[in-house]
Amino acid sequence: MSQARHTRAESPETRADVGAATRADLIAAGRRLFGQRGYDGASIRAITREAGTNLGAVTYHFGSKRGLYAAVLEQGLRPIAARVDAAVRSEGTSLDRMLRVVEAYFEHFEEHPDLPHLLLQEVAAGKQPPDVVLEIIRGVKEAIAGLQVEGIADGSVRAGHPVLTALSVVSQPIYLALVAPLLRTVGPVDLAHPAMRRLALEHTLAFVRAGLTPARNEIHR
Template identity: 35%
Template sequence: MPSEEADTRGALVTAGRRLFAERGYEGATVRAITGAAGANVASVAYHFGSKEGLYLQVIMEVLSPLGERIQEVAAAEASGTGRIEALLQAVFEHLWDNPDQAQIMVEVRLHRADLLPQLAEMLAPMTTGLMQIVTEAQASGVVREGPPLLFVMSLMAQPVYFMLLTRRAPEGVLPANPHTAEGRKVYVDHMVDFALGGLAGTHRTEGR
């Protein structure tokens, strides 16, 4: 009977997730990963076939939870602006607790264009959830008319960008300390205000 899930295998994924995010695919060496996992150099080839195999496994495991989280928000009942607020809150908090996620997503988009089709497939549950949230918000009048994808992009830009900028920012330059729950609330509140305003009717040239 094959045991299918040894301890080293999980340790390799955990270490790979962290090191791929910190240093990128090329920067994270097999020896660094196996060293951090307390495993042998050959264990990557044995369990995943190659470094690339481990990378794909890491991507899959790292992307799933956020997609599920967004699906939950999309399925939850909320009135008017409540669902948008819940979405931004959930995405930002999730990305903050799992910085590997955003880093690996950006890394793939920047330097691994060959994996973009697979990435889009893995992100499918997330994008459908987002589109559902926006289209329903348009039906209820919270969001103005227009291609839903544009609003999805504008929405996601906020938590992703804020997470990347605040994660390792030096102290003193930020208006609130994101390492505390109260500090993060400042950013979430701002993102919600900004997004709700942006989603509503246009303010183009004339006031209101």
């Protein structure tokens, strides 16, 4: 479990490599524990223990607990932004690409189910995310909103407020991932089951497609 640091070294490490590796271990452990127990619930002591390092390591490498949290968030969000960007720049109508954005979220959350928890726990607790995170979110928002504007022009997407539309779209995979643990007992729907995941993806794509498609009388005008 916490052996990452011991199995990591194969080739001779420089002194700086050791530091970088500790940094990486802390981010990995922080991601795991912040996601599972929340920011306040994950103590520096637990995180450093999980990372197989010392209590002082967080202060040394990140300045503070909040600094580590920002690094965890940034490292978790960048790949999503990249995936969204790839989907936006892909081939097809705006609607097609919008659905690919949804798929990108789905796939990413399948690999990292705790990501929505990681970000939204602080938002829900009334705190402002770190600036780096806001910048990433802004980028994603603009990419999706741009896609919608494009879609209105080429007729594949219904007219509407770009930011609100972007929100409606991304809220689907995000909210689903967020309440997945609740769904198991309330649904009961187990999103950990592959067949259920596939069904959920298909449902979401269908819902978003329907939500974005122009009404019959809007198409030609």
